[in-house]
Amino acid sequence: MGWNIDLSGKMYSELSQELLRNVDIAMYRAKAEGGAKAVVFDQKMHDVCLDRLRLENDLRQAIEQQQLLLHYQPIISLQRGQITGFEALVRWQHPSRGLISPALFIPVAEETGLIIPLGWWVLREACTQLAHWQQRFSTQLTMSVNLSTKQLSQPDLIWRLDQILRPTKCDRYSLKLEITESAIMDNDELVLCTLEKIKTLGIGLSIDDFGTGYSSLSRLHKLPVHTLKIDKSFVSPMHLDREKAEIVRTIVSLAHNLGMDIIAEGVEVAQQLSQLRELKCEYGQGYFFSKPTDSIAASKLLAKMPQW
Ligand code: C2E
Ligand code: MG
Ligand code: MG
Secondary structure, three states, X not given: OOOOOOOOHHHHHHHHHHHHHHXXXXXXXXXXXXXXXXXXXXXXXXXXXXXXXXXXXXXXXXHHOOOEEEEEEEEEEOOOOXXXXXXXXXXXXXXXXXXXXXXXXXXXXXXXXXXXXXXXXXXXXXXXXXXXXHHHXXXXXXXXXXXXXXXXXXXXXXXXXXXXXHHHOOOHHHEEEEEEHHHHHHOOHHHHHHHHHHHHOOOEEEEEEEOOOOOOHXXXXXXXXXXXXXXXXXXOOOOOOHHHXXXXXXXXXXXXXXXXXXXXEOOOOHHHHHHHHXXXXXXXXXXXXXXOEOHHHHHHHHHHOOOO
């Protein structure tokens, strides 16, 4: 922006609009950093903001234009050494940016509310796939789907779940919803009531990324949750780091004492698998078994049914 400003007509109005927009950007940044502080606007802030705005607009179109797809990562029963189910993980095939990771767009979807239509699309797709796999391979297969905090607080959640399960003919006892530790712990009695209703529908509940948030033990034992998923930040380094291995041991024993079972996320090497088997951990998930893959590769895996 030059300093030789023509303060009349269109030029003035464009500049004032830009100035106000920049003030807004700096103000939002100040708020995001905790407020009660001054933030000076700079070009980088402008670029970040523009990039984010583009992502938000593109994401809106992505849902309409069917650019989203699901990848599936197997969950292995450590006792049997075989696939027992899958976790559905959303991907975004962007027309110019290629495959975008959910770590990048899920937070944007959460903030804008787009997570609601996106989340229902994921659930419908995953349930349809599960019904198909159960018919073709085994009725025992399960499907885990991530549920965002926003979805959890939707007043029509139970009705929605039912609406999706019916036409897909998916066995609701084989569906598990994953909710992060913070979503469950931060919230009030209303969440507890919703979780109870989900359980009544026959759907299983897991706490995702367990160990990364703050769990209150008195609350944990009241929750109608069947499974704890230990976060990969403890599992992946457990063969090298005694402290991490100790944390895994403690979480496994906590879950068992509460009558829950355990999925260890982020199993990357054989040594972790033997450690987890020794701890009597029920399930494992991670690159050691398989990375998340598209439905065709996951079907091939099911047909081969490898043994670990
Ligand atoms: P999550 O639910 O905890 O999913 C597990 C993540 O760990 C996945 O990342 C998976 O690819 C990755 N992972 C699996 N095994 C390993 C391993 O051995 N090592 C390492 N380093 N990573 C491993 P992804 O697919 O990038 O998903 C990231 C997060 O995005 C998910 O974490 C979940 O919180 C969110 N997400 C993904 N799909 C959905 C969705 O459909 N809805 C919602 N609300 N969130 C989703
Ligand atoms: Mg998950
Ligand atoms: Mg997780």
